[in-house]
Amino acid sequence: MDPLASIKITFFQECEEQLAELETGLLTMKDGETDPETVNAVFRAVHSIKGGAGAFSLTELVRFAHVFETVLDEMRAGRLAPDGRILDVMLRAADVLADLVRAARDGGTVDEDRCQALIAELGALTGVQEAAVDDGFLDLDFAPITVSVDVGEEPEPAAAAGLEMAEGAPAAEKLVVAFRPRAALYAKANEPAVLLRELASLGRAEITLDASSLPQLDELEPEAAYLHWVATVETDDEAAIREVFDFVEGDCELSIARVPDDCEPVAARQPPVDEAETAGELDIKALIARATGGATQTAAAAQAAPAAQVISLRDHPARAPDMSARKEDGHAVAAASPTIRVDLERVDRLIDLVGELVINQAMLAQRVLESGLARSSGIAVGLDDLELLTREIQDSVMAIRAQPVKSVFQRMPRLVREVAHATGKQVRLVVEGEGTEVDKTVIERLTDPITHMIRNAIDHGLEPPERRIEVGKPAEGVVRLSALHRSGRIVIEVADDGGGINRTRVRQIAVDKGLISPDANLSDEETDNLIFMPGFSTAETISDISGRGVGMDVVRRSIQALGGRISIASRPGQGSTFTLSLPLTLAVLDGMVVSVGGQTFVLPITTVMETLQPKPTEVRRLEGSVPLLLVRDRYVPILDVGHRLGYRAGPIEPTEGVVLLVEGEDGRSAALLVESILGQRQVVIKSLEANYQRVPGIAAATILGDGRVALILDVDAVISGPTSEPALAETRLLAAG
Amino acid sequence: MQAATESQAETLKLRSVLDLTAAAPLKAEFGALRGRPVRVDASDVDRLGALCLQVLMSAHSTWTSDGVPFSLGGTSPGFEEGLDTLGASFLLFSIPRE
Numbered sequence: 001m002d003p004l005a006s007i008k009i010t011f012f013q014e015c016e017e018q019l020a021e022l023e024t025g026l027l028t029m030k031d032g033e034t035d036p037e038t039v040n041a042v043f044r045a046v047h048s049i050k051g052g053a054g055a056f057s058l059t060e061l062v063r064f065a066h067v068f069e070t071v072l073d074e075m076r077a078g079r080l081a082p083d084g085r086i087l088d089v090m091l092r093a094a095d096v097l098a099d100l101v102r103a104a105r106d107g108g109t110v111d112e113d114r115c116q117a118l119i120a121e122l123g124a125l126t127g128v129q130e131a132a133v134d135d136g137f138l139d140l141d142f143a144p145i146t147v148s149v150d151v152g153e154e155p156e157p158a159a160a161a162g163l164e165m166a167e168g169a170p171a172a173e174k175l176v177v178a179f180r181p182r183a184a185l186y187a188k189a190n191e192p193a194v195l196l197r198e199l200a201s202l203g204r205a206e207i208t209l210d211a212s213s214l215p216q217l218d219e220l221e222p223e224a225a226y227l228h229w230v231a232t233v234e235t236d237d238e239a240a241i242r243e244v245f246d247f248v249e250g251d252c253e254l255s256i257a258r259v260p261d262d263c264e265p266v267a268a269r270q271p272p273v274d275e276a277e278t279a280g281e282l283d284i285k286a287l288i289a290r291a292t293g294g295a296t297q298t299a300a301a302a303q304a305a306p307a308a309q310v311i312s313l314r315d316h317p318a319r320a321p322d323m324s325a326r327k328e329d330g331h332a333v334a335a336a337s338p339t340i341r342v343d344l345e346r347v348d349r350l351i352d353l354v355g356e357l358v359i360n361q362a363m364l365a366q367r368v369l370e371s372g373l374a375r376s377s378g379i380a381v382g383l384d385d386l387e388l389l390t391r392e393i394q395d396s397v398m399a400i401r402a403q404p405v406k407s408v409f410q411r412m413p414r415l416v417r418e419v420a421h422a423t424g425k426q427v428r429l430v431v432e433g434e435g436t437e438v439d440k441t442v443i444e445r446l447t448d449p450i451t452h453m454i455r456n457a458i459d460h461g462l463e464p465p466e467r468r469i470e471v472g473k474p475a476e477g478v479v480r481l482s483a484l485h486r487s488g489r490i491v492i493e494v495a496d497d498g499g500g501i502n503r504t505r506v507r508q509i510a511v512d513k514g515l516i517s518p519d520a521n522l523s524d525e526e527t528d529n530l531i532f533m534p535g536f537s538t539a540e541t542i543s544d545i546s547g548r549g550v551g552m553d554v555v556r557r558s559i560q561a562l563g564g565r566i567s568i569a570s571r572p573g574q575g576s577t578f579t580l581s582l583p584l585t586l587a588v589l590d591g592m593v594v595s596v597g598g599q600t601f602v603l604p605i606t607t608v609m610e611t612l613q614p615k616p617t618e619v620r621r622l623e624g625s626v627p628l629l630l631v632r633d634r635y636v637p638i639l640d641v642g643h644r645l646g647y648r649a650g651p652i653e654p655t656e657g658v659v660l661l662v663e664g665e666d667g668r669s670a671a672l673l674v675e676s677i678l679g680q681r682q683v684v685i686k687s688l689e690a691n692y693q694r695v696p697g698i699a700a701a702t703i704l705g706d707g708r709v710a711l712i713l714d715v716d717a718v719i720s721g722p723t724s725e726p727a728l729a730e731t732r733l734l735a736a737g
Numbered sequence: 738m739q740a741a742t743e744s745q746a747e748t749l750k751l752r753s754v755l756d757l758t759a760a761a762p763l764k765a766e767f768g769a770l771r772g773r774p775v776r777v778d779a780s781d782v783d784r785l786g787a788l789c790l791q792v793l794m795s796a797h798s799t800w801t802s803d804g805v806p807f808s809l810g811g812t813s814p815g816f817e818e819g820l821d822t823l824g825a826s827f828l829l830f831s832i833p834r835e
Contacts, residue, residue, distance in 0.1 A: 192786075192787040192823065196823065209823060209824035214791060217767055217796050220764060220791065222792060223761070223788065226791050227787055227790065
């Protein structure tokens, strides 16, 4: 990939993080927490985006961010109180900033009128109008080609070399030399290395290589000039520098500028923000230097220094250029937790390999077992250790890919604001459990379903304010978005306190559309579930809000594709709750291996509460129902897995097998009857859909230690269905006495 | 160039003087190895110039884009000094070492 494109991708990734921080900070402030730390975090987010955008000459983004930042700076200085009205403006400004970032990333345009209106609103808060925005910010350029710094004027926000003045800094003697050879320089047998070496002999020099123009090998002309340099030399002797380049003057672009000694790279410039606050700052210049094959280094220190600098660049790319300078100044530098960005593809590959390792380890263990070695033998003990280690490796690897759902949840406040505005409803979003972690591959596919559900909750769920007041509710409706771990899965709920599902209307629509027959006898739950039918839409007119009739069927399909399920609980007049249940990971699970109809199956162990062998006295039979098992004064339906899945023509006697008490995601329990339990082990999930096709009642497949394929049961699918309705069964039994 | 199969990678031994005239041959040497894992041996380099640095960096970038291993074997003081002078010492760390 083009190095510049690569670094731009990184910039936009970091922008998303900064935008999320920005929104979180503003919402926190709106909740009344306006401590300096929060305000500074918000400021920092906007400032970072501005700095990076400047490096890529994203002028509109820089302009807007600058106005926004000015307001935040006033707030930091205590000259502007963050009241509700101002924070509303700032939240809308954050939305526009996000639009500008995404427009810059994906192409397209933003609503110019909206943008200008926000600029005017922000300007009105500080008394700074747009015209006062210093266009100097727009001159930022990552390519160190020309230098134009004038120390005699007002502090200039930027110079083309990516350097800017620190406010109030005393002048010192440093010269910045931008050197761009032309091909003619080489053709005349001149060598930049010689020139740079001579330059370094004039004083301590920092040389930055810019390889951003370097093409791939196929396109490279061996004698063309692609590399450029910027050298900062500790000398005041401009004439001596010019003398170095005397012989190549016509064959290169050369500019020399005088700057004070504490000038910093643009993104490192921090108005009165302290050291700790700058830790997350984007330093696009450093990133560009790194990604395009450039680095800043001290030519005079020819031996040890480069290594240390490069390592620091690798470990702390955003901080490396200014850290050493600040250390020299004797300031404390906040220790940022070292992080690296790794391509997801690499992590996925690692997870796949560890999965194979787990399978191989299991196969090895099986062979050792089959060889008849004693459990106490050295090999068996060693294998146990290997299993523990394998498990630990797997957990660690999976943890790399686990992320909190916060990244998805953080997008929702804006959505709520926009949908509320479009529908004329008043909505408060309550978010809970955003720290709940789930595999990144799952997170990536959560955004669309959650977005759709929230739109639906506002558009269809919540009543208009006047209606709410009529029925004695607050004008402001509440949409609650929550996440939690339950039974080894992540459960996400979107609940509203609206009118609940209008079942009469839903049923009528289903009849009108021919989805059900007019005389269909449906329970409330079945009626509610009609909205998941393809093509069902309760909207009188197709609106932009609820997705042009795409409907909840798409949501359900996308959730099912993840091995998840979606359910509804609705109470008339009180609201509806949509519940998503998804696996935490799509890679591995701890399973109980059972024998069913001569086949080997795996049940996710998180669904198994208990295993037992039923005694005749514990089994009750009722006409029209499956057998029931008495477990601690409670009856649960016994479901013969082999029979239900069609592996056996008829059910076996419960007393002839083993039952596994399982709990579904909706909390209902059942006793799954199997022939025998073969063991318990961790299995690597292999997609059945990807390798074969979707099979009802089966979630996925795996490879066991003996090399055989085993199917992983979809417990919820197995226990769903009218004959397994525990509440119904219990009711019947209780009624029977 | 001495191309040899060592650990599945072809070794490209850099000349001792990588001046202006060495750039075109160096590009051709890399071009001949395109698509194959390469281990660059810089242990005999006395002098490194900008044009050859361009070729080396471009080759590294190309191999990386291709997803083909590209590594650096031995490096001489002259090679390291050349990288340092040209502001490219980071290559010692960004190119995998053997």
